[in-house]
Amino acid sequence: MSASGHPTPSPPALPTRQRLAVQEAERARIARDLHDELGQLLTALRLSASALAQTLQDPAQQDLACDVLALAQDALERIRRLARGLHPPQLDSFGLVAALQALCEDLSRRGPARLQLTLATPVPRAAAEVELAAYRIAQEAISNALRHGQATHVRLHLSVEASLLQLQIDDDGRGHDIDAAPGFGRLAMRERATALGGTLQETAAATGTCLIARLPLHA
Template sequence: MDRVLSLPLFWRVCAINGAVFTLGTLALVLSPATVSARTLGSEMLVLAVGLVVIVVLNGMLLRAVLRPLDELRSVMAAVDLRHPGRRHAAAGSEPAHALVAGFNAMLDRLEQERSASTARILQAQEAERQRIAQELHDEVGQSLTAVLLGLTQAMRDASPEVARELELVRETTRTSLEEVRRIAQRLRPGVLADLGLLNALSSLASDLAARTGVTVRRGFLPGLPALSPEVELVVYRVAQEALTNVARHARASTVEVGLTRRGGLLVLRVADDGLGAGEAAGAGVQGMRERAETVGGTLELRPRGGGGTEVLLEVPVGRTS
């Protein structure tokens, strides 16, 4: 039997058909049934029953061989690398076990390669963010600062009418400088490296409240375990993206931001009482999921009880700090 199961599928089908036809031939040879020169009705009935038995037996045997392939086709049609983990559970005795096992192994390799590629892309993205933030701070920021100093000096020597115009220009320049600094801060979270994750999350919440007027409730559990820089960056970026989606799409009046520990999981929760998740947030949510996967975490977007949306990030950190 093991030798038969190791044959290619074509030869397995041929072997099954040959075995069925052989059994039918032996049944005709060994049984007392005969066929007259002019076939009788009773003999036609016997032949018809024998044919039905052969066809049914052949179909049952072929179904046992080919059913796993149909199931595998259904799994292949439903596989989405953005939602990893789906596999075809094949029994060890099925003839198509080797094919199913090969397909599952291929999915394992694809998911591992995709995870590694995503991690490299995100690392390159963070490096590019830092480079752009540095250039904004060093080049654009310094240039705008020099313009402010020049305008201040020019206002001292200008007439009152010209000074009023220069004051308007100076205020516009100062606003632009502050916006450049905010953009640089969002691109490179210096507060994360300088003050830690909890202070960085508090800064994000305060910035959202200042920009939008939304009430932000913070709940951070003390005594969190020591986290690696990669995990801290993932938590920070997920919270940043979630709060950005709230500001852009949710039209919420209250947002809750919490960071706690549940067993061996670090749990970040961002919930709002707005309109709920929409299509506009799809790309951002997928980016958050990909970030979570790079540190072995999971991200779930679900409706919040009472209305709104809840983003839940869970990252394994071990049961001891």
């Protein structure tokens, strides 16, 4: 409320591209905090539990210390996985191809579905903002395929055509009604593509879904 008694106007909304950049910066900060602070605490707890298990003489107490060690190790792995999901370290260091390959390998290892990444030609590095958008689109599309479509196979295909990075994602899930009102995830994918001047196309049938994102290499 202003001094004159009139409602104070809300600050103008950030442009989509700037808002997404702010969100990603916050994700990166949270990922660092999880890795550096909680990760270090859990590592210390794991080492302490291991040392304690070796000094105890009573078998029941040894078993309890080993249980604490196992719980600390599981929590540490979950924290690391959460941090990678918030901001994948491979993306900054090695680029989109390496980050998507790591994502496919991790999800294939942890679940029943098989994920595969193929390249049409050697894919050059794109602008950091473009690679991040492509990675987030892939994350959401894979999540939709596995959680909602119950897919058993997801294929990601990267190529470059006419200065456009093209990411195609096909799955063998149940598909969905693309004419229905899109959920938050589908809206977020489209928003990321259009914010960079790209496009997002989606087709679905009973035999699966195909999504194609085209993003300028240097938006």
